[in-house]
Amino acid sequence: MLRDITIGQYYPSGSVLHRLDPRVKLFWTLLYIVSMFVFNTFLGYVVAGVTLIVLIKISRVPFKFMVKGLKAVWMLLIFTLVLNLFMTSGEVIWQWKFLKLTREGIRTAVFMGLRLFFLIIGSSLMTLTTTPNQLTDGLETGLRGLKKIKVPVHELAMMMSIALRFIPILLEETDKIMKAQAARGADFDEGKFKDRVKALVPIFVPLFVSAFRRANDLAMAMEARCYRGDVNRTRMNPLKYKQIDRIAYLLQFVYLAVLICADKLLAPLLTKVLPML
Amino acid sequence: MIKANKLAYEYIRRDEEGNVEGIIRALDGVDLEIKKGDFVAILGHNGSGKSTIAKEINAILEPTEGTLFVNGLDVSDESKIWDVRQSAGMVFQNPDNQIVASLVEEDVAFGPENLGVPSPEIKQRVAYALEKVGMEDHRGSSPNALSGGQKQRVAIAGILAMKPKCIVLDEPTAMLDPGGRREVIKTLHELNKKEGITILLITHYMDEVTGADRVIVMDDGKIVMQGTPREIFSKVDEVKSHHLDVPQVTELAYELNKRGFRFPPGVLTKEEFINALLG
Incomplete structure (x- = not known):
């Protein structure tokens, strides 16, 4: 679904x-x-x-x-x-x-x-x-001028591309959590609107916990690969x-x-x- | 390549209110030397300090006591931190949580991009790294479309593109199926032999360490055993006393020896076992 x-x-x-x-x-x-x-x-x-x-x-x-x-x-x-x-x-x-x-x-x-x-x-x-990547690339390069007024253009573009990368992973995870709970009798499709919203809470809690854990892992992996923000960074395919x-x-x-x-x-x-x- | 002297790391455990519950000594006086071009495996059960040592080598954690030099660089020296990370690349357990970009080649390029390598050279390095791990046909794919073993090989390529002297892998196969595990281990051996890259493999799968030059067993933050795989696995009882298993064939030969068969100590592979049985 x-x-x-x-x-x-x-x-x-x-x-x-x-x-x-x-x-x-x-x-x-x-x-x-x-x-x-x-x-x-x-x-x-x-x-x-x-x-x-x-x-x-x-x-x-x-x-x-x-x-x-x-x-x-x-x-x-x-x-x-x-x-x-x-x-x-x-x-x-x-x-x-x-x-x-x-x-x-x-x-x-x-x-x-x-x-x-x-x-x-x-x-x-x-x-x-x-592609989403080209889009973030385009935004980053296109809005480069805004860096002068302290807009963190690179950081925003990086956040956007990471978000895009993790959307399918988190969707899959949500699916898994929902199935795991459905297997234990949770009901997401029936009942009053209020009940259905309430049934979503136990999905979001594990989802958030896992998202934070992933974020922590990813931050460590990025640091291990020498990521230090927009300092002296080059691109494989700079836009021309x-x-x-x-x-x-x-x-x-x-x-x-x-x-x-x-x-x-x-x-x-x-x-x-x-x-x- | 890597030289640790009385290395120790402590962290403070806190309860939910932030009060100190206790100090945990994850590493306790570790002396270690790894030479260039070695393939070293570190074994240990959960909480033995084997992951902590990996993070120390990558300068993610700073030593509490003792010294650690990676490629001649002191890891506690803040100004050298990026050089340390460039010379000792690190691959983590979960393949999904270390891939940054939504395209394989862009992810491999992430490291060199951070190092400020010029664009044409990045392209060369990406092509080289993907070829070395056998993923050149997937350079335009999305990481989500790959299997676990393939993702982990992409992660290795991402480190390889930074031209490290040494790669530290923290349980790289823990989340993979047997096929994926074989792919990754095979890739590591090839990199070690053909490219001369020092490999430090941290694992708790016994059959992955049989091909290593040297095995280090850790328990409770200390190095408790050290030697070639054969030396280590001929001491079945001692290995088991550190909450570890030995490879299945080794165990079989050991148990059969107890019942009167005569196998040489430390049988590591199926072939050796068969030869010993027939000869």
Whole structure:
């Protein structure tokens, strides 16, 4: 049951996107998320949507696989949609008792839904094409500047990568503890919510004890291998920008420029021709 | 390579409120000398001080009394601590708790990265170390996908990539299945013979020490027996008095001798046993 959880799942397909520098991808994602709040017209959605479709095609990650990972957020998406659909005031076009459907409501619901959808797919595209290690590496190198203001960038990145390394181990351990307790009659699936939460306490206690023991062992092993923080440390594969990364950076600004042009210049023109939009 | 003189280590045991319950002398006047290129096994039951000595050699614990030199470096000298750890690498019991990275090659690179080795050389060292332990085909795998014996070999490669003179292994096979144990022990013997690396193997599995150059038996923080495996295991009663067993064939030969057979003392392997039986 617990094994189904995959965090930072990676889909190897060896595409151009996979080979990009993680810093480029992080910046792309950030820019894409920010761009979601920049535009407000139909044309803006077209630009953002087409860009995303092109990127998905390039990544060669099957769209089905991406959507499958979204199970958890479907509820949120539907909730947002329904809320926007019925709660927006404006010109009423359909009414049943207290439920009102307005023109503005439909518009906001569709657009909000799309926006959320783009946001989620866009960021999962990054985690699907970047290994967790590359991601922490990218964060560490990308945020190196923050060291000057005493942000422990290296330590944070190290913590993150160790956490990622131990997630599967601790999940397996939780599974083992749960089975051991189930074998002695513990019941995790039945009873009131309160009882079920209570049944989890005896799982967490041994889990924490073992996690601390592991942490202690790991710290000793790291010290034995001469780890002393970010002192005089080198990397096996230091991140280096290649030509393709520079092009990718350039394309980000092209995307932003096209988006703003489409949204602020073209869209008002179009609106005059097609007042519906 | 390693030279200990009247080495002692004490730790204070406290109860739950932090009051001193007693002082435990984990090591008590240990004199030890290990030469370069030796394969030495340390035997001892739980609490005999054998793990403490490993942590002393790696400068994780500081000696309470006496001196300990590793590769000519004093382990109590704070400024030399990283040099000590580089020359005497250490492999621990639990393979999962000593692998840092989520990729085999990145984990092997962890040590040299900490030492500040330039990137191209790190790559060479990683390739070399993985080849030496026979894990070159798994360099891109996740450690979670490996068996216990493979993980432990990756841990050994991680130490090997730091170019140590000596590797100290603290019960490296305690959590492995018999197949994994054989893999690890075989790798250690190869490293010892082909690369000339001094190996200090701490264990409580008797059959792992039969191939060693020298066996040291510890009990209650002291060295109680020392010699070649044959010398040690010909004294079956003395070994047993230190709460240890002898290898199964040795025991069989010993028991048969009691009943009138004539086996030479200290039969160590099945082959020797068969030869003695036929000849």
